[in-house]
């Protein structure tokens with residue numbers, strides 16, 4: 474829609490634990506060259522002390538890609554950010570939105586909505602350690618917080634520390650009584666609150682997240698003055714929503730991708746990942762089950778892969794075989 478918009482934040486794919494690993498990101502990268510892709514959340518201590526290659530290794534083909542960190546200790550977050558920069562990440566993002574018990578006991582994630590000063594200190598320490606952008610992903614509030622002052626206080630604290638980009642999942646997290654999954658659906662979405670945040674912070678890059686199902690919804694957010702849309706579950710479950718993003722959202726000339734070509738490219742990638750990284754083919758294929766969603770043959774594709782991928786000897790050719798069960802794009806569209 475707007476050929477002038479070029480910031481990668483204009484469209485991003487959300488950080489999702491167990492979902493947006495490097496193989497998923499590579500798949501999404503075959504659907505959009507431009508959208509910013511986020512990793513799963515990795516804790517600062519895992520980055521500092523864990524098997525880094527396994528935890529945060531990625532392919533240069535994934536750029537632009539942002540590492541999401543969880544933590545609450547400014548010095549540890551700064552060290553993890555430095556490691557992320559050395560690995561070649563384009564951005565580090567602080568998780569101030571995840572409500573799981575495991576995360577709360579570590580005093581990070583959504584409960585940090587109550588500690589804007591600490592989040593500001595993390596931003597400050599991380600910015601001093603790296604030259605890549607440090608961004609924050611948050612909720613509009615937690616539990617009985619009033620989303621007005623809560624989000625304003627967090628925004629003021631991170632802005633004062635030099636953070637220019639805030640991604641807001643436009644619902645509260647209820648830390649008592651709801652599972653993480655329920656916390657992604659039950660608290661109501663409040664887009665007006667995020668629109669108001671942008672209106673009062675025009676210099677901040679404000680990205681809307683939560684319930685964006687397709688590019689129409691992202692374009693609607695842009696039309697209301699927001700700087701971008703972050704798409705989570707829809708990008709994973711119906712990945713083809715990303716396929717027209719480079720043209721529609723970033724104003725790039727249209728490219729002629731079709732699903733079968735993506736399957737071939739991913740089969741090649743799965744073969745390489747198996748050979749070079751020892752990655753089971755299933756670890757790549759499991760992210761692709763939704764590729765043909767809505768087309769005749771989608772069920773046969775999904776079923777064939779679900780049946781064959783658990784076999785440890787399964788090779789990348791299962792993707793090619795599965796795709797034969799779906800009509801070629803043009804016939805399917807006719």
Ligand SMILES: Cc1cc2nc3c(=O)[nH]c(=O)nc-3n(C[C@H](O)[C@H](O)[C@H](O)COP(=O)(O)O)c2cc1C
Pocket residue numbers: 487488489490491492513514541568569570571610642657682683684685703704705706707
């Ligand atoms: C399986 C799954 C895992 C998630 N893991 C994370 C995470 O690691 N960090 C984070 O900030 N949000 C996480 N989220 C929340 C998403 O980033 C996003 O904020 C949420 O799903 C709302 O966006 P959506 O309605 O477009 O899915 C996760 C969501 C899902 C579905």
